[in-house]
Amino acid sequence: MTRPTGMTGTAQTTAATARTSPTGLVDVHAHFVTDRYVAAARVAGIAHPDGMPGWPAWSVDQHLDVMDRSGIDKSYLSISSPGVHFGDDKAARALAREVNEFGAGVRGERPERFGHFAALPLPDVDGALAETAHALDVLGADGVAVETNHHGLYLGAPRLEPLWQELDRRGALVFVHPTSPPRADEVDLGRPRPMLEFLFDSARAASDLLLRGVLARHARIRWVLTHGGGALPLLADRMELFRALLSADTDGRSADGSAVEQLSRLWYDMAGTPFPRQVPALRAAFGTERLLYGSDYCWTPAASVVEQVASVDAAEQPADGGTWRDLTTRNAHRLFTPDPA
Template sequence: MPAHRIDVHAHYFGGAVAAQAAKQPSPGNRAPWSAEATLEAMERTETAVQILSVPFTPQGGSEAKGLARRINEDLAHLIGRHPQRFGALACLPGDDPDAMLDELAYALDVLRLDGVALTSNVAGRYLGNPWWQPLLAELDRRAVPVLVHPTSCPHATELALGRHPSVIEYPFDTARTITDALFAGVFHRHPDLNLILPHLGGPLPALAWRIAECAAMPGAHDPATVTPEHVTDVLATLYYDTAMGGSPHALLPALQVTSTDHLLFGTDAGAAPATTIDRAITALTTTLQGNGLNAIEHANALRLFPRLAAR
């Protein structure tokens, strides 16, 4: 079959990212990133487009601002060279909301990137923390796609039990930050947020009923307007990508909280090994067929990423 998949969860480790990525712990040996090798891999997996992002938030004052700017300009240059094959999500510096807003405007309005990538927490601040309020308000106003990539929680060293935190701590941090946002009333204030949760939301779909029921219990949340029905409604409107999660064990819980219209094809390319990506694609395509599979692999992303569709 010709290349047709749109991969919304693929990582860029070239250019300005390479040195920073080398400092990040990795569960395996990461090969040097190149456009040529990536395009070859995309042909093998029948992927028409990769929407690239980086899986970390730069921190460190002016250095972080400079790194985020270089990353975004690298991504824009790559799209300019291969407009039909790559999209990109903006990287934002993580030290202060004003710097995030400045880079957001530059990346979306000047560089014309396709959306934004955030991490599940920045220095222990989860999405329910008021620190995020200015950025979330602007993302809500723009209604742009936002990939919320998991990262290590503040106590990951102890919780990961000597293993790389990506094994289970990353997906649990996805559930942690969305639960925090739900119970802090973020989605009441910002109903037009278009959040994409990697790895089919980690354990969040499996915990959805429990989280919704807890919304009816005293002390679980801040605004009184957070109800079980609100939790259920929000989880149905979020987007979930299939990276590291194409098997029935992960797909079925996600399809209990939302529909195939809110699932997106993702691979974790650049981080996940080719063998894992191949197994995930095989699991996805044997579990789902027909219109639902087409929506996940292609149609939903075109609807969510209008700039990509227009190129």
């Protein structure tokens, strides 16, 4: 999520140039909301999700307009934080099914412009397994979306192992979106949590997947982390340092590579503020072989999406002579056409 800003004349010129670029972007981090979804959240008392002022508006036409203005060929839609589970398993299962049917409908009507990652009603694992099967087998979803934690249940928790086993069996794509940490109101200092807490929670979730051996056990899952991994690039070496102090039963410490090596096998999008610091930090830690483009629309306003794309086009481009558009789109094609196992 980025702070709304006005466009400068230079940014407008750059964005106009981007629209005529031969390489269209593939946006793996794009969101939708529906009236019924927002209504269900409000009934649950969520008027200011994650400390934000309110809920965004969204429509297919608005989304296509932003894509056309920014040179985005295709967007993969998902439900953002706070997800679909507001405290009741049965209601969460019904809401997940409803938003997934809607997302699949948008994808079905414009498959050349939209993809879809299905919402899961976690922390209800049985419900998540059922919805995974329906979404992937019936709706044809391109992957599933989970949050960095689900009511305090982080992704390395043993309770989630049946879900990871099933997704690993399928070689599925798992889009990991940040959310507020437990007791967030005690640490957010009254500020919107996407500003800082989301970035810390992405690193926390990735560390849990790493240190509990989930990444090593389920190597066929295509994990996608947002916002350049948040704080993760700055912490990967520190995680490796501390792994030596942990108990001897930590999975995968030697056979599956160092922390940096394992985290380099994940995919990362550049949603947020990719330049001048976010992408260089990610590149220094993990390289750019699995770097993807992400807009974070509709939670990021349309003007800010256009401004962000302009910053990507205006940044110093990769050393191989291509562009960030070329690189991220090429990587996205690899992500969505994985090698057969």
